[in-house]
Amino acid sequence: MTMATVNNGVNVQALLDAREALKGAPEAAQFTWRASCKWQDGTHSKTDVGGFFGLGQEQHHKTETSFDADHPEIFASNDNGITPIEYILVGLASCLTAGVAAVAQNRGVQLRSVESKLEGKMDIRGILGIDSDVRNGYDDIKVTFKIDSDAPKQEIEAIVAQSQKRSAVYDVITNPVNVTVEVV
């Protein structure tokens, strides 16, 4: 009997090797991710992401990418890009999805498709300063996955739960992060 080869496109062996290597080299595990933002006009800005620091040295993405953000027309803006708060959903969706693929690969589960819908609820009376009891950000985010695979639903749920448990973006959203803002 031959085992079907599971291939979700994730090189799990490389990740397991990295885990072994970094166990003895905690300083190489210190990463700094970076972005540079330039105001354009009104609420429109462009943010560039290109280089970062990790494994003890400067690293570069294959290409530098620029992201437009703006407010929508119903806020009397020009809608030259998605709103800043929607970028949070992009980060969460992609982090959990990459995790699902990696965990499934590690557990020998072949995926055919992984789709998710995200909804973030926000009461804009917070950002408008109408009611100081209303927070500025999301009250609540709901992520719904639809995954096509031969694995039983229970196994798929366990894969999604493990992805959540190891997700950098899920951690940032569900737990407080210290942010310092300075003017030079």
Add this chain to the structure above:
Amino acid sequence: MTMATVNNGVNVQALLDAREALKGAPEAAQFTWRASCKWQDGTHSKTDVGGFFGLGQEQHHKTETSFDADHPEIFASNDNGITPIEYILVGLASCLTAGVAAVAQNRGVQLRSVESKLEGKMDIRGILGIDSDVRNGYDDIKVTFKIDSDAPKQEIEAIVAQSQKRSAVYDVITNPVNVTVEVV
């Protein structure tokens, strides 16, 4: 004597009018922001952002935008997009920048340029599961603004502080948000 007209491109009057209108209509202030994500291969995904709900009805951005995310080559991935955790910096940068422009407009301060650099520090021993005392996400994010304006530095600092105080993304990152993940 004539006052110079301050124009940062933000329609502050429309925002003040919205504040007045929403004071008496809290249900119109309930927004739902959305994203849909599709796994591509490996750690690569595409997330689409187009429609949202607010002011009591369905709303649409002028265009639907698709965002690629992936892991970099040093994690044995194909780097088909920035990493999910970098999208958090894009959201934070653009949210604070839009706020700076809006607050400056409201205070009658003309801006010539607003630039910011963001750095997010992360110990990847968290996501690799090497040390359970290391968190998955950012330990710390630093935002450094460089703003060109005739206003005194103290006034610029007060504008940046007010932007922080009203920023949806700053709130999401610095405070916990409830996230529910389901599989259908």
